[in-house]
Amino acid sequence: MLVLLFLAALPAFADTATASLMTKILIFGLLAVSLDLVFGFGGLWSFCHAAIFGVAAYTTGILIRQFGVTTFWLTAPAGIVAAGLASAIIGFLALRSSGIYFLLITFALGQLVYSVAYKWAPMTGGSDGLSGIPYPDVGFTLSTNGFYYFTLFICAICCYAMYRLTMSPFGQALQGVRESDVRMRVLGYNTWFCKYAAFILSGMFSGVAGVLYVHFNGFISPESVGMAASGLATIMVIIGGAGTLWGGLVGSAVIFALEYLVSIITAERWPMFLGGFFIAAVMLFRGGIFPYIERLWKRIGANGRP
Amino acid sequence: MDVLAVVILGGLSYGVVLFLVGMGLSLVLGLMGIVNAAHGVLFMAGAYFGLAVAKQTGHFWLGLAAAMAIGALAGLVIERGLLRRLYNHQLEQILVTFGFMYIVTNLHLWIYGPRPKSALVPQALAGSILIGQFTFPVYRIAVIFAGGLLCLVLWYLQEKTKVGAIIRAGMDDPQMARGLGINLTPVNVGAFCLGAGLAGFAGFAGAPVLGGANLATGTEMFFTAIAVCIVGGVGSVQGALAGALLIGVATIFVGAYLPDMATYVTYMLMVIVLLFRPAGLLGAK
Numbered sequence: 103m104l105v106l107l108f109l110a111a112l113p114a115f116a117d118t119a120t121a122s123l124m125t126k127i128l129i130f131g132l133l134a135v136s137l138d139l140v141f142g143f144g145g146l147w148s149f150c151h152a153a154i155f156g157v158a159a160y161t162t163g164i165l166i167r168q169f170g171v172t173t174f175w176l177t178a179p180a181g182i183v184a185a186g187l188a189s190a191i192i193g194f195l196a197l198r199s200s201g202i203y204f205l206l207i208t209f210a211l212g213q214l215v216y217s218v219a220y221k222w223a224p225m226t227g228g229s230d231g232l233s234g235i236p237y238p239d240v241g242f243t244l245s246t247n248g249f250y251y252f253t254l255f256i257c258a259i260c261c262y263a264m265y266r267l268t269m270s271p272f273g274q275a276l277q278g279v280r281e282s283d284v285r286m287r288v289l290g291y292n293t294w295f296c297k298y299a300a301f302i303l304s305g306m307f308s309g310v311a312g313v314l315y316v317h318f319n320g321f322i323s324p325e326s327v328g329m330a331a332s333g334l335a336t337i338m339v340i341i342g343g344a345g346t347l348w349g350g351l352v353g354s355a356v357i358f359a360l361e362y363l364v365s366i367i368t369a370e371r372w373p374m375f376l377g378g379f380f381i382a383a384v385m386l387f388r389g390g391i392f393p394y395i396e397r398l399w400k401r402i403g404a405n406g407r408p
Numbered sequence: 409m410d411v412l413a414v415v416i417l418g419g420l421s422y423g424v425v426l427f428l429v430g431m432g433l434s435l436v437l438g439l440m441g442i443v444n445a446a447h448g449v450l451f452m453a454g455a456y457f458g459l460a461v462a463k464q465t466g467h468f469w470l471g472l473a474a475a476m477a478i479g480a481l482a483g484l485v486i487e488r489g490l491l492r493r494l495y496n497h498q499l500e501q502i503l504v505t506f507g508f509m510y511i512v513t514n515l516h517l518w519i520y521g522p523r524p525k526s527a528l529v530p531q532a533l534a535g536s537i538l539i540g541q542f543t544f545p546v547y548r549i550a551v552i553f554a555g556g557l558l559c560l561v562l563w564y565l566q567e568k569t570k571v572g573a574i575i576r577a578g579m580d581d582p583q584m585a586r587g588l589g590i591n592l593t594p595v596n597v598g599a600f601c602l603g604a605g606l607a608g609f610a611g612f613a614g615a616p617v618l619g620g621a622n623l624a625t626g627t628e629m630f631f632t633a634i635a636v637c638i639v640g641g642v643g644s645v646q647g648a649l650a651g652a653l654l655i656g657v658a659t660i661f662v663g664a665y666l667p668d669m670a671t672y673v674t675y676m677l678m679v680i681v682l683l684f685r686p687a688g689l690l691g692a693k
Contacts, residue, residue, distance in 0.1 A: 199686055378507070380503070
């Protein structure tokens with residue numbers, strides 16, 4: 103299953119525009135997958151992941167534009183560490199509660215990041231954002247296709263790492279906490295630490311996506327950091343299937359493909375379609391599209407054998 | 409001295425608007441356990457529709473009624489059309505309201521256009537009074553009184569009536585309430601529509617206080633309403649009032665002396681409350 107998806111993504115597309123779209127899908131897919139780590143596997147309804155993603159993106163952007171530090175090998179880790187720090191702070195404040203309150207608090211703190219990005223104009227460029235950010239300086243120049251492979255490589259590694267994480271004892275413990283916090287504590291697990299560690303790890307992977315994004319887009323503004331962006335990430339996870347990890351990638355692909363198609367007819371009404379599609383997905387595709395595909399796949403496989 | 413008076417009155421009038429919005433959100437959150445992501449949009453819908461009606465007919469009070477009506481109507485649509493089908497699935501209910509918010513915001517862009525709308529004040533309440541060397545709009549004082557009155561009515565409803573007792577029971581222990589034979593479904597629907605109607609009302613009545621209405625109002629108000637719930641505590645009139653007045657007065661106060669920090673006030677209050685009293689200042693449990 104996984105191998106098949108991998109192979110499908112590898113061949114180079116002659117069209118630069120398509121490569122660009124695929125890159126965008128991969129980057130946001132990575133964000134969605136990292137969100138799914140805490141959302142689907144941890145049962146934590148986090149509404150601030152775009153903000154953490156943004157912290158990494160802004161850190162990289164600021165280092166490049168305001169301080170002239172251009173080596174990827176410095177800016178990228180800085181962005182990821184910044185994202186990790188942000189998630190450590192947010193997680194600490196938010197994990198004092200759970201469920202709805204966790205959602206509210208992460209939402210509020212995510213908005214705080216948005217507010218800082220908006221107001222700290224000398225550093226962040228305010229509502230205009232930071233622009234003119236080039237492709238990463240990894241020692242040799244990257245073309246659009248080259249960047250696509252670069253992104254694919256990094257996303258593949260990250261997703262695989264997260265996959266292994268969910269299969270590990272830690273991942274299993276996290277899912278146990280999602281199912282029943284009390285039971286896990288009775289068994290001796292430090293549930294707070296499980297959730298906290300998962301949150302920080304998830305944040306760091308979001309940071310990777312953020313670093314990739316700022317290079318891909320060449321530009322970062324508060325819009326990519328606020329409630330709308332976090333909501334979009336959540337939509338991707340839900341549409342793709344929460345708790346399936348790969349659902350995040352599926353969700354990202356579906357959303358951007360739809361956006362592209364709808365924009366041909368009407369660009370202004372896209373949010374309405376997105377909202378409507380989202381509602382339909384929540385009400386009809388219970389569990390997301392990915393489990394749907396998985397079931398279809400299994401049925402095809404089963405029919406092939408007696 | 410008069411600066412202080414103006415600032416406090418301004419803060420109170422802003423706080424009252426926040427109370428009306430926050431109350432609806434808090435009620436639904438406490439009773440049904442869901443965050444109505446569309447709540448801010450209901451506020452905006454009330455403002456836009458109310459202003460459209462008022463400007464067409466030339467009557468402020470018609471606009472007010474229209475604002476309340478569209479709020480309650482939208483609430484009914486959300487509850488019966490969407491939420492009812494997702495009973496017992498909290499997360500899905502929240503997500504659906506989120507999708508609804510997307511749709512309604514874009515709908516407003518389509519119907520009303522992207523430019524902000526100016527607010528309307530009734531003839532009877534136009535003009536200002538003199539406080540020291542400052543002029544203060546009479547309308548805002550009216551808002552404080554109206555809000556205070558509504559607050560008392562809601563408080564009375566909550567504490568002294570059977571309906572209020574049923575609502576409080578539904579918040580504390582829905583299973584037990586149902587076990588006692590109370591049908592919570594109409595209660596939930598009613599509460600949801602009440603909250604939505606309040607939001608619509610606040611949108612129109614509060615437009616002059618906020619300086620008009622624009623497409624960002626929906627998300628901004630949603631966020632502030634959440635802050636009210638976090639700071640004051642969920643599910644009670646006194647909680648919403650405490651949170652709203654605190655945020656309102658603090659924001660205006662800071663805005664007068666340290667303009668750049670005004671938007672951070674809400675966040676600061678939230679973080680402080682979360683660190684020391686995670687359930688909110690007047691929250692239960």
